[in-house]
Amino acid sequence: MNQVEKAKAFGALHQKGNPVVLYNIWDAGSGKAVSDAGAKALATGSWSVAAAQGYGDGEKLPLEALVATVRSITAANDLPLSVDFEGAYSTDKAGAAANVARLIDAGAVGINFEDQVVGGSGLHPIDKQAARIRAIREMAEAKGIAFFINARTDLFLKSTDPDRHALLVDEAIDRAAAYAEAGASGFFAPGLSNRDLIGRVCEAVGLPVNIMMRQGVPDVRTLAKLGVGRVSYGPGPYRAMMDKLKEAAEAVFAAAVQA
Template identity: 90%
Template structure:
């Protein structure tokens, strides 16, 4: 498949009630491993990609390094790739679209694009975030790529207490509607874990809803019954792998009497 065909196929994987499962990767090697395990598509996690290169999350990894990582993944694997792009390294519409274009040129078929102010506090106003999404969509249409813009809201991560999430759902639904109107392909609500609220979100939002697996989140089969269209794992795979690597190294050094 060419890139446009991959992008179309990736979009088709997002079905409410039959979610595409994305086990997040961070380089070409992990992309190959997850592909061999049976993945239908690949997705990076920003925290994982940054940590693997020695950087903190929050757009600390240089954009050039991120683009190089994307290019290496797509060169080594034929599966569609979505990139966790945080705030697109720009608060301006033109810069946002130009930076997203660099990922398309590197072979990506989609992004996660978040509404929190990276490096600051709070969220971008709805109209400003919608305008940035619209700028990306106009750029992708000019390129002829049905790019998957997974519009992420950080409402539920900013207020991590699950008991407060019921007070945030209406705003999240409002943001989802505005983002959809601007050209978003999906709606990502990391941090949301309550089953009733997830069901409410899926029923109210016309876009496929993405839920991130973490402690307290229902299993994939349950999420499917709630109407979720995409399930991702964020930094979980990286953290688990690094812990296994550390344990294995500790065992080697202990056996060698060098612990």
């Protein structure tokens, strides 16, 4: 498939009640492993990509390094690739669109695009975030690609007490509606774990809803029954692999000392 075909295929994978499962990667090698395991598409995690190159999350990884990573992944793998692009490395709509264009040129067919103020506090106002989404959509359409904009809200991640998440659902639904009208393709609600609230969001939001697997989140089959359209794993795969690497290295060094 060429990039235009990959973008269409990636969008078609998002079906309410039959979610596409994305086991997040961080480089070309991890992409190859996940592809060989039977993935239908690939998706990076910003935390993982940054950590793999010695940087913290929150757009601390230089944009040039991220674009190079995207280019290497798409060169080595044939599956559609979505990139966790945080706040697009720009607070204004023109800058965001220009930076996303660089990812498209590197072979990506989608992004996660979050509404928190990266490096600041709180969330962008709904109208400002919608304007940024609209600018990205217009840029992608000009390039002739059905680019998948997975509009992420950080409402639930910002509130660390799950018992308070019910108070945030109405705002999340309002944000989803505004983002959809602006051209978003999906709605990402990381941090949301309560099955009843997930079901409520899926019922109210017209876009396919993305839930991130973490402690307390229902399993994939349950999420499917609730109407979820996309399941991702965030930094979990990277952390698991680094734990295994550390454990193996510790065993090697311990054996060397005893020899």
